[in-house]
Structure formats: structure tokens, C-alpha cells
Amino acid sequence: MRVLFVCVGNTCRSQMAEGWARHLGLEAASAGTHPGSRVAENAVVVMGELGIDISQQIPNHIDEIDHTQFDKIFSMGCGVSCPNIPLDGDWELEDPVGQSIEVYRRTRDAIEANIRSIM
Numbered sequence: 001m002r003v004l005f006v007c008v009g010n011t012c013r014s015q016m017a018e019g020w021a022r023h024l025g026l027e028a029a030s031a032g033t034h035p036g037s038r039v040a041e042n043a044v045v046v047m048g049e050l051g052i053d054i055s056q057q058i059p060n061h062i063d064e065i066d067h068t069q070f071d072k073i074f075s076m077g078c079g080v081s082c083p084n085i086p087l088d089g090d091w092e093l094e095d096p097v098g099q100s101i102e103v104y105r106r107t108r109d110a111i112e113a114n115i116r117s118i119m
Contacts, residue, residue: 001026001072002027002029003027003029003118004065004073005028005074006074006076006085008034009032009035009059010060011040012042012107013043014030015039015040015043015059016107016108017076017111017115019053021115024116029060030057031060031061031064031065032059032061033061035061038059039058039059040096040097042096042101046108067084067085072088074087074090074118075087075089077092093111094110
């Protein structure tokens with residue numbers, strides 16, 4: 001299964017989702033409507049705690065991704081508006097940016113549960 005994760009900044013939740021999905025054997029990518037310049041450091045740290053390295057992932061703009069190549073497309077819960085992209089669901093995840101490392105961990109764990117539920 002090929003899965004695309006969409007967010008606004010593509011620096012945190014969608015990057016963790018991409019990392020989790022790949023770790024669990026899915027083909028995955030992530031993108032944002034207004035991508036940041038790099039993956040959030042705390043996202044890299046909490047994924048690394050579980051042996052998943054997302055340090056080399058790079059934020060992408062949604063317009064750089066051919067969404068038709070994916071079987072499923074999920075929004076992370078950040079009010080993403082992509083009128084030309086059909087979403088298969090919105091995971092309504094809390095945005096951990098600017099919050100404690102524990103919030104990143106909770107978000108990471110919620111992402112894992114969501115990915116396992118679609119497998």
C-alpha cells in the first residue's frame with residue numbers, strides 16, 4: 001500500500017507518519033501546504049527513541065507530489081485544505097510544535113496506532 005500524509009508544515013506529524021509507515025513496511029511520503037525548512041528536532045528525537053531514523057527526511061510541498069500515485073491519503077488534523085486532493089481521513093492529531101517532548105511522544109504513539117489500523 002502506498003500512503004501519503006498531508007499537513008501544513010510537513011515538519012512534524014506528517015514526517016513522523018511517513019517514518020512509521022516505512023518502518024512498518026508501507027510505501028509512504030509526506031507533504032505540506034506550507035512546508036517548513038526542516039523536520040522538527042523533537043520529531044527526530046522521539047522517533048529515534050524507537051529506532052526509526054527520520055533525520056534525513058525533507059519537507060515537501062504538496063504540489064511536488066503526484067497524489068494520484070497513492071492508495072490512501074490522510075490529513076494529520078491541521079485544517080489542511082487541498083481542494084484537488086481527495087482525503088481518506090483526517091486523523092485530528094494534536095500539533096506538538098512548540099510543546100514538550102512528552103506531547104511529541106503522545107503524537108508519535110497516536111500515529112503508530114492510526115497506521116496499524118489501516119494495515
